[in-house]
Amino acid sequence: MNGGIWRMRLIGAVFVMLSAAIVYQMIRIQNSEHSRQLVEMFAKTYNQQVRIIIPERGNIYDRWGNLLAGNKEVYEVGIAPPQVVNPETVARDLAAVLEVDYYDTLRKAESYRKEGNERYELIKDFVPADKIRQLEQKVSEYQQAEKPKKGAPPSLVGVYWRPHLIRSYPENELAANVLGFYNYLDRWNGRGMLGLEEQYNNLLAGNKQQVILPMNPTEIQEIPEIPPGASLITSIDRDIQAAMERIIDEAVEANGAESGTLVVMDPKTGEILAMATTPHFNPNEYWRYGEIFPVGSYFNRAISQLYEPGSVFKVLTMAAAIDAGAVQPDTPFVDVGAIEVGGIWIYNWDRGAWGPQDMVGCMQHSLNVCLAWVAQELGPTQFYKYLQDFGIGRYTGIDLAGEQVYPLSLPGDSNWYPVNLGTNSFGQGVATTPIQMITAIAAMANDGKMMAPHVVKAYIQDGVQYTVNPRVIRQVVKPETARTITEMLAVSLENEASNALVEGYRIAGKTGTAEIPGPGGYTNMTNASFVGWGPVDDPRFIVYVWLEKPTSSPWGSVVAAPVFSQAVEELVVLMKIPPDEIRQQMASP
Amino acid sequence: MNQRIIQAYRQAPWRVQLQWIGLFLLVLVGGMLIAGVYLYVSGQAAETGARIKNLELEREGLAIRIADMRTQLALLNSSQVMLERAEKLGFRPVERDDLVFLPVAGVSSREVVFLAPPPASIQRENKLLRPAYTQSLWDVLYQSVYQLVSSRGGQHQ
Numbered sequence: 001m002n003g004g005i006w007r008m009r010l011i012g013a014v015f016v017m018l019s020a021a022i023v024y025q026m027i028r029i030q031n032s033e034h035s036r037q038l039v040e041m042f043a044k045t046y047n048q049q050v051r052i053i054i055p056e057r058g059n060i061y062d063r064w065g066n067l068l069a070g071n072k073e074v075y076e077v078g079i080a081p082p083q084v085v086n087p088e089t090v091a092r093d094l095a096a097v098l099e100v101d102y103y104d105t106l107r108k109a110e111s112y113r114k115e116g117n118e119r120y121e122l123i124k125d126f127v128p129a130d131k132i133r134q135l136e137q138k139v140s141e142y143q144q145a146e147k148p149k150k151g152a153p154p155s156l157v158g159v160y161w162r163p164h165l166i167r168s169y170p171e172n173e174l175a176a177n178v179l180g181f182y183n184y185l186d187r188w189n190g191r192g193m194l195g196l197e198e199q200y201n202n203l204l205a206g207n208k209q210q211v212i213l214p215m216n217p218t219e220i221q222e223i224p225e226i227p228p229g230a231s232l233i234t235s236i237d238r239d240i241q242a243a244m245e246r247i248i249d250e251a252v253e254a255n256g257a258e259s260g261t262l263v264v265m266d267p268k269t270g271e272i273l274a275m276a277t278t279p280h281f282n283p284n285e286y287w288r289y290g291e292i293f294p295v296g297s298y299f300n301r302a303i304s305q306l307y308e309p310g311s312v313f314k315v316l317t318m319a320a321a322i323d324a325g326a327v328q329p330d331t332p333f334v335d336v337g338a339i340e341v342g343g344i345w346i347y348n349w350d351r352g353a354w355g356p357q358d359m360v361g362c363m364q365h366s367l368n369v370c371l372a373w374v375a376q377e378l379g380p381t382q383f384y385k386y387l388q389d390f391g392i393g394r395y396t397g398i399d400l401a402g403e404q405v406y407p408l409s410l411p412g413d414s415n416w417y418p419v420n421l422g423t424n425s426f427g428q429g430v431a432t433t434p435i436q437m438i439t440a441i442a443a444m445a446n447d448g449k450m451m452a453p454h455v456v457k458a459y460i461q462d463g464v465q466y467t468v469n470p471r472v473i474r475q476v477v478k479p480e481t482a483r484t485i486t487e488m489l490a491v492s493l494e495n496e497a498s499n500a501l502v503e504g505y506r507i508a509g510k511t512g513t514a515e516i517p518g519p520g521g522y523t524n525m526t527n528a529s530f531v532g533w534g535p536v537d538d539p540r541f542i543v544y545v546w547l548e549k550p551t552s553s554p555w556g557s558v559v560a561a562p563v564f565s566q567a568v569e570e571l572v573v574l575m576k577i578p579p580d581e582i583r584q585q586m587a588s589p
Numbered sequence: 590m591n592q593r594i595i596q597a598y599r600q601a602p603w604r605v606q607l608q609w610i611g612l613f614l615l616v617l618v619g620g621m622l623i624a625g626v627y628l629y630v631s632g633q634a635a636e637t638g639a640r641i642k643n644l645e646l647e648r649e650g651l652a653i654r655i656a657d658m659r660t661q662l663a664l665l666n667s668s669q670v671m672l673e674r675a676e677k678l679g680f681r682p683v684e685r686d687d688l689v690f691l692p693v694a695g696v697s698s699r700e701v702v703f704l705a706p707p708p709a710s711i712q713r714e715n716k717l718l719r720p721a722y723t724q725s726l727w728d729v730l731y732q733s734v735y736q737l738v739s740s741r742g743g744q745h746q
Contacts, residue, residue: 056652063702066663066666067659067660073653073654163654164653165653165656170667171667174669217634217642223645231704233701233704238668457701463706465703465704466708572685576698576699
């Protein structure tokens, strides 16, 4: 009996000790450092998911809401090796559909079985949606197929695809020089390059956000709604842009020019309606940038390429002189074919003497000698003050990345000589970009008010559309001066029966031919330009044409003026501008 | 005598046992009821949470699909495609001489597109998840009591 009690006590003691040991071990494990680290690791690995949410990049529209830059759905395809049922099927189907290497895919699909690899393996990114539809079709076929008696059934279990967006330009090359591009192949660090994409990169991109989401479904946490990047509504008119690109392409081809630029602006607001430059570029294939734009070439010549504009510059010289009261339209000038400025002789474009002229004649025949005399009458102080007011040598501030400027040499500068006053008066010895020229000359079509050129008309942020108001840079000349210049240039075009004229519409404009400097002085090659605006009584557009190094003829009046005329022929249709006669009838009660 | 009285009022041992068993069962059933409610609520919450996650993923996918569709539509309506379609249908680009302008009273020029409302007309949206999905029972209880007290307070005033 005593032995039985002893045994019972012993068993009891053993159980008590075991229980105590279990409790001790539980307490020890709960409180050990290793345990704490383990719990943290589990929490980090399995309880929470860290996600970086990249907002949808904002769209870019033309002024009527046509999409110029949007986003396209593509997929990232990968394998979770531990979940793969049939590595051969996975490798075969992915190789066939995605055009990836079979053996590499098979190695990844078998990596769990052979090496215990549990990591997600990326197979291919940027896969188009139609390829994914093919994979979905295969998944569906395998689900319906009968299971084989031996071996693993064909299956794509373990293959995952996840959609994401890439930049897409549905109009392809249209307005590419304005839009710029987005290097979407760099998925996590992509950024806008050149044009609007670079200028407004931060606005378009929105704000990336990192969120930590609990994996436990009972811990509901709202994924913060990350607004897409802001969208831009540009002032570009898609149809006008398309027409201008076609016209400038044909002009470059027909005249054997090296390049062409055609800018259309609304002079009353500074809105760019079209900006066509060559060569063209498809931003959907941005990696070909280097082929199309070798080192030293320009993505958007309208804002980046500096050149001596030539006689179109005379518009500014004459406007300054009339505004300052140095000359009047009927001021007489006897052209003897040469004038000495700063000890250097300046000649006319044809080396001829044009005899008695007034200022309209000087502009009509584009007489360098006359304009050099006008600049002398105005004096260097006034002349350069006006040029600075016109924005020469200064950034226009257009909202496109890549604008270039060449500083204007002023009296007193080491690189300014007295002859500069003469040469600058007819647009030689001074470098500008087409956007500088059109911005300055547009003041003539807007009662002397120079408007800031801009491409973005409105933007949409957080579901609200904000309008960008036109900005006046300054009143550069008096309204009557602007109207006088417009009238003078309209008359001069009519007098010479210019190639720029458009039947039914009164147009003001000026040709420009500038010799291109080379290493040993000026060469035979030219820059041919034309700037014109209309209708004269109520200007709705200003057009700047520039053909670089035309081979058919060096003269702006021969190669650039017809391009202007052709552009206006299409503009009046696209902008629905009735001929002057009808418009005036409609305006009168 | 004293001893006898105690014995007279003492309950039979089987009755005491029965009371203890009853009490134990009451606690057990009560505990099981609470556990059952807790399990049901947890299950519901987990199911809802999983559904919300799926919906969020679906929403994300739909946002991507919408962006893609918008671009596809733009592709179909692109300048070049429209020109080709128009030419196939026998149209040609209009020229200046083809146009006839007629004054029509009340017709103004084409307005610039508005793809979103202007700033003044915006009302902020509510949050996607209602508070009921994230509040604990205590929060609900506390809020209800607070609202009740506040509303009564309001009535007094």
